[in-house]
Amino acid sequence: MSTAPSPTRHHRGRNGGTWAIWTLLVIAALITAFPLYWMVATSLTGGTLTQSQDFRLWPADIGLDNYTAVFRELPVGHWIVNSLLIATVGTVLTVVVSLLAGFAFAKYRFRGRTAIFFAYLLTIMVPIQVTLVPSFLVIVKLGLVDTVWGVILPGAAEATAVFIARQFMLNIPTELLEAARIDGAGELRIFLRVVLPLSGPLIGVLTVLAFMARWNEFLWPLIVLQGEDNLTLPVGLAGLQGSESFAAPWGPIMAMATLTTLPVLVIFLLCQRQFVQGIANTGLK
Amino acid sequence: MSGTETVTPSRPAPAAATGPAPRTGRRRGPTGTRAPYLFLTPSLVLFGVFSLFPIVAAVLMSTQQGAVLGQTEYVGGDNYQRMVDDPLFWTALRNTLVFTAATVPLSMVIGLLLALMLNRPMPGRALLRTVFFTPMVVSGVGVGMVMAWIFNGDYGVLNNALATAGLPRGEWLTSPDMGMVTVVLAVLWTRVGFCMVLYLAALQSIPHSLLEAASLDGAGAWQRFRHVVVPQLSPTTFFLLVVNVVFSLQAFDLLYVLTGGGPGFATTVLIQYIYRSAFANGEMGYASALGVVSTLLLITFTLLRWYLGRNDEDNR
Numbered sequence: 001m002s003t004a005p006s007p008t009r010h011h012r013g014r015n016g017g018t019w020a021i022w023t024l025l026v027i028a029a030l031i032t033a034f035p036l037y038w039m040v041a042t043s044l045t046g047g048t049l050t051q052s053q054d055f056r057l058w059p060a061d062i063g064l065d066n067y068t069a070v071f072r073e074l075p076v077g078h079w080i081v082n083s084l085l086i087a088t089v090g091t092v093l094t095v096v097v098s099l100l101a102g103f104a105f106a107k108y109r110f111r112g113r114t115a116i117f118f119a120y121l122l123t124i125m126v127p128i129q130v131t132l133v134p135s136f137l138v139i140v141k142l143g144l145v146d147t148v149w150g151v152i153l154p155g156a157a158e159a160t161a162v163f164i165a166r167q168f169m170l171n172i173p174t175e176l177l178e179a180a181r182i183d184g185a186g187e188l189r190i191f192l193r194v195v196l197p198l199s200g201p202l203i204g205v206l207t208v209l210a211f212m213a214r215w216n217e218f219l220w221p222l223i224v225l226q227g228e229d230n231l232t233l234p235v236g237l238a239g240l241q242g243s244e245s246f247a248a249p250w251g252p253i254m255a256m257a258t259l260t261t262l263p264v265l266v267i268f269l270l271c272q273r274q275f276v277q278g279i280a281n282t283g284l285k
Numbered sequence: 286m287s288g289t290e291t292v293t294p295s296r297p298a299p300a301a302a303t304g305p306a307p308r309t310g311r312r313r314g315p316t317g318t319r320a321p322y323l324f325l326t327p328s329l330v331l332f333g334v335f336s337l338f339p340i341v342a343a344v345l346m347s348t349q350q351g352a353v354l355g356q357t358e359y360v361g362g363d364n365y366q367r368m369v370d371d372p373l374f375w376t377a378l379r380n381t382l383v384f385t386a387a388t389v390p391l392s393m394v395i396g397l398l399l400a401l402m403l404n405r406p407m408p409g410r411a412l413l414r415t416v417f418f419t420p421m422v423v424s425g426v427g428v429g430m431v432m433a434w435i436f437n438g439d440y441g442v443l444n445n446a447l448a449t450a451g452l453p454r455g456e457w458l459t460s461p462d463m464g465m466v467t468v469v470l471a472v473l474w475t476r477v478g479f480c481m482v483l484y485l486a487a488l489q490s491i492p493h494s495l496l497e498a499a500s501l502d503g504a505g506a507w508q509r510f511r512h513v514v515v516p517q518l519s520p521t522t523f524f525l526l527v528v529n530v531v532f533s534l535q536a537f538d539l540l541y542v543l544t545g546g547g548p549g550f551a552t553t554v555l556i557q558y559i560y561r562s563a564f565a566n567g568e569m570g571y572a573s574a575l576g577v578v579s580t581l582l583l584i585t586f587t588l589l590r591w592y593l594g595r596n597d598e599d600n601r
Binding site for chain 1 (some may be wrong): 318320321322323324325327328329331332333335336337338339340342343346361399402403405407408409412413415416417418419420422423424425427428429430431432433434435437439440442444445446448449470474477478482486488531534535537541542545550555556559560564565568572575576579580583
């Protein structure tokens with residue numbers, strides 16, 4: 001990052017304009033960052049200072065009281081374990097299933113391929129509110145209400161992930177697969193030994209996208225999970241509204257919000273490239 | 286994502302042409318093998334049980350009446366008839382349209398402005414881009430809670446700031462008129478960065494020579510924007526339009542937490558009304574019918590999306 005505008009960008013490259021724009025962008029960035037800052041700042045503010053009409057922009061009476069309070073009053077430990085379990089198992093399942101399906105769509109010609117592909121397309125277009133009730137009935141019939149599998153399984157069928165996988169695998173040279181076939185490798189072996197090693201970036205993108213989606217998932221776990229100990233972090237967090245458990249509820253609520261959002265924020269900051277690439281791939285291709 | 290093949294080949298097309306291959310690089314494995322079906326099976330089972338079957342079932346259920354777990358009876362088009370006479374349905378529909386019409390264009394315009402401003406070398410550019418994109422990854426429930434706190438009437442930082450400045454405290458979440466405005470502002474916060482990232486990527490792929498040629502022809506900054514940049518961005522714009530509409534029609538988490546559809550029903554959108562009908566009122570037939578209708582809303586836009594994919598293909 002250079003500190004001066006590069007001379008190759010002629011028009012508008014003049015200092016004055018650039019600095020005015022830079023200032024605007026910094027203001028916009030501060031506004032954008034403020035809610036997350038305020039979430040953390042409030043979570044660190046102790047006592048009943050959150051019940052105040054005084055204008056303050058930084059935490060006062062700093063401490064972790066709000067965090068100890070939520071762990072004391074609520075089954076937060078259970079919620080963290082549930083969220084981790086659902087997000088991890090769900091992500092692995094989505095990635096494996098999508099890689100296999102993407103490979104089949106990208107590299108084989110078989111009867112029914114177009115029709116099946118079309119059916120997948122259809123599911124992407126149908127919004128969740130349509131299938132909410134029947135999907136819940138399926139979960140009831142399978143006896144999976146209030147279990148982690150009831151949350152994990154329906155979300156594992158992620159058509160978008162199949163498309164991203166297929167799109168990527170179309171780029172794998174078919175000659176490589178044929179060379180392996182000539183050497184006598186079976187199809188599963190080709191997938192494991194030839195395709196997977198070439199799919200590193202794809203696996204990265206799918207993992208990051210799926211983990212974020214599963215961790216943040218709300219409506220479906222809200223319906224499926226019922227026992228207090230069985231909730232995920234977002235569902236537990238949503239239930240805190242109007243909670244009577246705390247004298248000054250906003251501090252503990254922001255502590256819960258921080259616990260809920262922090263893992264995904266960290267992953268995002270570490271894997272930003274996969275993220276942006278994944279989002280762009282979902283769309284433009 | 287179109288269903289059609291639009292990969293830009295990243296490597297030379299295979300040289301060996303065996304027979305009349307319709308498209309290079311797309312020869313398949315041995316025909317007659319069961320392998321593709323085996324690879325597809327896990328995905329097909331999950332899709333069949335949790336996607337395709339529920340879709341068919343939803344249409345069937347929309348003609349039935351009964352509790353979520355109780356006995357059902359066939360009632361034909363009654364659920365649809367009931368919708369016409371249900372003032373809450375019309376309120377939810379109107380709110381959905383207002384919400385969509387406000388969030389989609391605003392997030393795209395602000396996202397484009399940010400992308401245009403960021404599309405030049407400047408100090409801290411990568412950091413700025415990261416900051417703008419970050420809200421996209423925060424859970425909707427988390428955003429809803431933080432926004433409920435910031436916009437809180439009694440102790441929220443926004444009203445405290447206004448009061449300190451000698452201005453009246455706003456009824457952000459308690460007045461029916463302001464409720465929708467607040468919800469839209471909160472959603473914009475999550476959505477603008479997404480639009481910005483895609484626009485920025487598109488801007489950076491515009492060949493510099495195009496802009497230079499326009500300059501040489503005497504085009505000013507506005508003319509270059511209007512006649513070179515905007516047309517080059519049109520696939521992105523179209524895609525963002527459709528995706529944002531889909532996002533807006535499915536927006537649930539943030540609204541559920543921030544306003545719960547209130548005050549009154551001022552911010553109740555269709556998806557919330559469906560959730561309420563099915564899981565608070567236990568009217569699964571009616572909820573299914575509402576779902577089918579909201580799908581019809583979406584279909585218009587998904588057809589556009591499909592069409593976009595095909596156009597894109599033709600241009601390559």
